Each structure stands twice: as C-alpha cells, then as structure tokens.
Amino acid sequence: xxxxxxxxxxxxxxRGQEARLxxxxxxxxxxxxxxxxxxxxxxxxxxxxxKENIIDESGMPKERFSAEFPKEGPxxxxxxxxxxxxxxxxxCASSPxxxxxxxxxxxxxxxxxxxx
Amino acid sequence: xxQVEQSPPDLILQEGANSTLRCNFSDSVNNLQWFHQNPWGQxxxxxxIPSGTKQNGRLSATTVxxxxxxxxxxxxxxxxxxxxYFCAVVSxxxxxxxxxxxxxxxxxx
Numbered sequence: 001x002x003x004x005x006x007x008x009x010x011x012x013x014x015r016g017q018e019a020r021l022x023x024x025x026x027x028x029x030x031x032x033x034x035x036x037x038x039x040x041x042x043x044x045x046x047x048x049x050x051k052e053n054i055i056d057e058s059g060m061p062k063e064r065f066s067a068e069f070p071k072e073g074p075x076x077x078x079x080x081x082x083x084x085x086x087x088x089x090x091x092c093a094s095s096p097x098x099x100x101x102x103x104x105x106x107x108x109x110x111x112x113x114x115x116x
Numbered sequence: 117x118x119q120v121e122q123s124p125p126d127l128i129l130q131e132g133a134n135s136t137l138r139c140n141f142s143d144s145v146n147n148l149q150w151f152h153q154n155p156w157g158q159x160x161x162x163x164x165i166p167s168g169t170k171q172n173g174r175l176s177a178t179t180v181x182x183x184x185x186x187x188x189x190x191x192x193x194x195x196x197x198x199x200x201y202f203c204a205v206v207s208x209x210x211x212x213x214x215x216x217x218x219x220x221x222x223x224x225x
Contacts, residue, residue, distance in 0.1 A: 110159065
C-alpha cells in the first residue's frame, strides 16, 4: 500500500508565477489535510478537505491560496502570484474515512517551494 | 486554542547516550503523534500514542493524557537519530494537528 504521494518534491518559481502542488492520499483515504512549514518552525494547519468539499480552510491565507480535492485525481494546493514569503515546505496528510480527528494522519514527503 | 510545548528545545548527545524528550499540552486531546524530521526534511511518523506506552526498537513513548504530557525516550542514540522531533496533537472535538516547536537533536560520533 503506497503512502501519501506528493509532487513535485521541489518547485522553484519566480515572483508572480503560479505554484501547483499535488497530493495523492493513501488508497482508501478520503480526508486530506495541508500543512505549511516555514524555515525553522513547526508545521501549521492550512486546510482540510474531503472529496469535492472544503471542510475547513481557516489556516489558509485569504488571498492567492486555494485548494481542491476533486472526485477524481489528486488534491491540489494552488498559490497564485507567489511572493518570497511563500517559500516553505508544504506537507499533505491523509486519513481514512470516519470521524475526522479520530485516526492517525499519514504525512507525505512534502513539496519544497522556493520563490526567487 | 490548545498550546503544545516541547522541551528541551535543543539537545546535543554523544553517541550511545540516552535521552528523554517531553511534550506538554494545555487541553484534552484525541490524538497525539511523535515525528522525526530528518536533516533532509522528511517527516517520519514514530508513534501514534494518544495514551499509554509503546515501544519500537530503541525508541519508546508514553502519554499520560490525564496529566497532559507525553515523553519520547531514545536509548543508545546514534548519529542517524539527529534531526528535529515534533509532537503533534489533535484537540478533542477537532481534527487538525497542532505541532509543537520541536526538539532539535544532534548526536555526535
């Protein structure tokens, strides 16, 4: 059973470009979470999604950031018009169906975004 | 919201030494996990331990939920244990992990 997959692993963008980060949850998992880790800090929650639904986006900046988890395909975290402060590691986690928060979250390897 | 504090913030050990890392949290939790982030940034799940004690090789962990703390024990440390150790909790009634600030461990050969 493959773990949580994220791609790309490293992404370099110039200021003003768009960044698209992909996350494929573990097989059978229907809950996806995105976290951001700024340099020298712990991970911080951004958004929680189920298939075709955003459940909680309270940790996501109001502008330029969006997330989706379509019926088919991976979850996408999209950052428009990137700025240097967006440089960070972005981790995706998934958990099986059931009561959210009631089970282990399995983390992917992360995408390291560098904005030049 | 719930606060998660880890101690010590930094730790330097000689290879072969033992250590105890602590995680205090300010409210009741549904879940608690310990992670090791290696020097390449990869996040490795060590234990899922909302309560009780678990062991895996040289590592073990204990969570006393009623007293709101968890301990991670590392015995006979190796240089490959270097990195940052995070404790993360899910507050009761929620689902998002709140991470502590981590303990940065360096094991010297």
